[in-house]
Amino acid sequence: MLHPVGPLSSAVYWRRRLLVLALVVAVLGGGGWLVAAAVSGGSGSASAAAPRTGTAADPTDPPALEQVVPSLASVRTPTPPAPAPESPAPEQAEPAPADVPAAPTPGGPCGDDMIALEVRSPGSAAAGGQPTFDLVVTNVSAVPCVRTLDKELQEIVLFDGAGTRLWGSNDCFPEASDDTRTLAPGESVAFPLVWGGRTSEPGCAAERTVLGAGQYVLRGRLDTKASGDAPFAVV
Template sequence: MLHPVGPLPAAVYWRRRLTVLVVLLLVLGGVSWLTVSLVAGSGAGAAAASGTAAPAEVPALERVVPTVSELRTPATAPVSAPAPAPEPVSDPAPAGPTPGGPCTDDMLGLEVRTPGQVAVGTKPTFELVVVNTASVPCVRTLDKQLQELVMVDAARTRVWGSNDCFPESSSDQRILAPGEAVVFLIVWGGLTSEPTCTAPRVNPAPGEYVLRGRLDTKVSGDAPIVLG
């Protein structure tokens, strides 16, 4: 086979053999390329079908700069608890009454006492009682002109006043000991009156009335009285 025999020159037979060899190599190369392409395509399709993506290449910046998770956060210095706020200073308790000072209205008790029931036209005596309710002695002016009794009827209409027609005056300043009571007697003439004492004075009608006492600016509660 290496020495072809024929009527033609040997070079012709060698060229034919070389041509056949080149064609054969081209055919074999094409078959190999086709086989590789088919295998690669089937592998890519399988990868796409399985949903597995090729790992992404790490960006060049992340290969140089560390991520946040790789950085170590410096320890935070412990925060000391705030100092407790100072307690508010309460105001000092008000001082009590001064011994020997004036008897203010809140240091006094004032009461009116009546017989309870009197006959119309009579002249009953009422009592105006002043008491030092404080724990210390104090001074109070008890002048006659500062004392008064007023009678009103059930409709709260003024009927009589002790200073209407016969006002009295005196100078009476006293030191009242703790718990000491001073009683003033006031007689009622049994007739109606008004502050000017110019209206006719008559006997009030029988019924229920109320007496109220006053010592300057201190006022008592109501004391009932029945006229029959």
Template sequence: MPVLHPVGPLRARVYWRRRLVVLAVLLAVLGAGAWGTVLLFRGGTDSADGAVAERAGAAPRTPALAQVVPSLSAVRTPVPPPAAQEMAAAAESAAAQTPAPAAPPEPAPGGPCTDDMLAIEVRTPGSAVVGSKPVFELVVTNASAVPCVRDLDKGLQELILLDGGGARVWGSNDCFPESGADVRTLAPGEVVVFPVTWGGLSSTPGCAAERTPPPRGDYAVRGRLDTKSSPDAPLTLT
């Protein structure tokens, strides 16, 4: 047969090589066509599936990051145990039921003037020459809203002079003590002033020590009415 036994001027193996080459090309073309058909079919199916999923309202796929990191809504806040809640509620209830501290009773009009109802103050000239005789004032004020009664006896009044270190230098009752009943009813806001002259010399209780003029410097004068004391008032000796 001429197909199996080629006839021509060339050798037979030349014709066989040509036939093998044509056969290989034909097989390659057929294989490429078949692969393209498969790809075309798969692509059409994916597109059709996507369209059907879109028309059916299917949910989109979850991104890979959302699969790894949980959403904040999924994190649960720890809830205190029931015992702790009951204790907190009991504490709030006890605090709500605790009565407020009672206000101190108002002073009765015409009663005694307690120390809380009085204001004591000392007034000084601010400065004085060493050896001079400055005048101090002990000021007593009824700071309450009602009239009250207080004994303003001279023996209950006292002024003392203190040096910069707080040491006692002079006292108004050391050498010339006075006494005598002086019970008064003080109206609300009433002010009573008692002037006291200092002789300019030091003194000790009982006036037993030698009296000398204190040196120049800064001092303080403190007043007292029985158990009620005043703030210190400054005095400078020049």
């Protein structure tokens, strides 16, 4: 094979062999390129199918912040409502004046609150004695007033220390009169009454006895006005 034999020159045969060899090499080279392309194509497809690190989003990765939080420029801040106008404070009603008692009318009746009543006594008396007691009416108002001072409206009563009634000025010798007076401011009127030193009951039906020694209390009355207690002793 190295020494071609034929009617042509040896150079022609060498050129034909080189041409055939080049074709073989070209064919072999093309096949190898096809194989390499097939191999590289498969790997490229696999690479394309697989997510590229750092480029494709991993479904387990959290979404980007700008995709979750909207831009502040796109968020509309609600405008706060305008404050309601202040309503004028209600006018404070003036407190109702306290009920003031009406001033007494000059020359009108002397009410119980316009007079003072007290019983005056000598303070003590001997058993069986006849001391004099005074029922005193005083106009304590600032104006003159009129008061009925009839005898039947007057009374002085004596009690023991336990509050038991022992004597009354109207029990046995009641009196009657027609006595209406105008009392000036500060004016006092005294009505004397003599006590016989004995006990009595209303109507004077019970036996009267001499009151024994002891500490007692005198109390006066003018119609509906009552006095305070005045101490009195029988010795």
